[in-house]
Amino acid sequence: MLELSHVSRHFGGLVVLEDVNLAVPANTIFGLIGPNGAGKTTVVNIITGLLAPSSGQVLFEGVSLVGKQPHTITQGGIARTFQNIRVFKEMSLLDNVIVGMHAHLHYGPLGIFTRSKSFAAAERAAREKAYELLSWVRLAHKCDELAESLSYGEQRRLELARALATNPKLLLLDEPVAGMNSSEKEELMHEVRNIHARGFTIFMIEHDMRFVMGLCKEIAVLNFGRIICQGEPDHVRNDPQVIEAYLGREDDASTTSQGVAQ
Incomplete structure (x- = not known):
């Protein structure tokens, strides 16, 4: 490889x-x-x-x-x-992982501004995928907490989930x-x-x-x-x-x- x-x-x-x-x-x-x-x-x-x-x-x-x-x-x-x-310590765990997906989100600026159906569907899918990745590293139960609240080891696991989001x-x-x-x-x-x-x-x-x-x-x-x-x-x-x-x-x-x- x-x-x-x-x-x-x-x-x-x-x-x-x-x-x-x-x-x-x-x-x-x-x-x-x-x-x-x-x-x-x-x-x-x-x-x-x-x-x-x-x-x-x-x-x-x-x-x-x-x-x-x-x-x-x-x-x-x-x-x-x-x-x-x-x-990103002042963002939730879920949003930290979604950041890793940015290259694969294709709703565009207009979709964001108009809150189009495609934007809503893509955002929902991104949140579901982020939650799944957090579950892989046993952090899904903290998905809405801020990253700054995590222990050092948990922050490492969050980084893994964000890397996998790409x-x-x-x-x-x-x-x-x-x-x-x-x-x-x-x-x-x-x-x-x-x-x-x-x-x-x-x-x-x-x-x-x-x-x-x-x-x-x-x-x-x-x-x-x-x-x-x-x-x-x-x-x-x-x-x-x-x-x-x-x-x-x-x-x-x-x-x-x-x-x-x-």
Whole structure:
């Protein structure tokens, strides 16, 4: 579904990504992990059009994404969440999700002004769909509350519902458990599994090894802008380069591999 081929990104003389190659198949949960500063968010920003690669190619279902604007990429079937929560706190949960549907609402300015039948029908359908998406993340009972009333973990789940409102084929999660406690992480893990079971392909970037190992079928590891390992969770967990990248030591594999696994 998604392929990065020889992707590099330089900021002046600073090399952030160097010759990154990834292939994300459809109907999977794929993880890109790495220590802080490894370049993970830069990968997502390139995929979603916020940054252009210095070199290389990004293909989504065989079509190049390089040079396309973020809204075009979203309309083409890729949605994302952000490391920093970006909900509209003074809007209801329902309205937060409806915002995500704007690209698919076609009643136009005249319909809004005249409150036409087509506008009323589209608005009703949008509200019903938003309520359904909130139920997927177990927030439907709070649909009319303001987003500012939610806990941190609930705001993360609201972001998931809003991303799903764009009707994506591929959902990108940018460090979804950043700032969460262990209980919130377990809840979000449950939501991600449920979303995947509904037929969505998920590509997440994260540095929480436990969270990724519990979800992903395949994992790639990024360190200093380069992919150092890729494979199934058990292979990645025991790779000496991964252990060294996370814990800074390679001479005590039995101790460090246990630490990475945790």
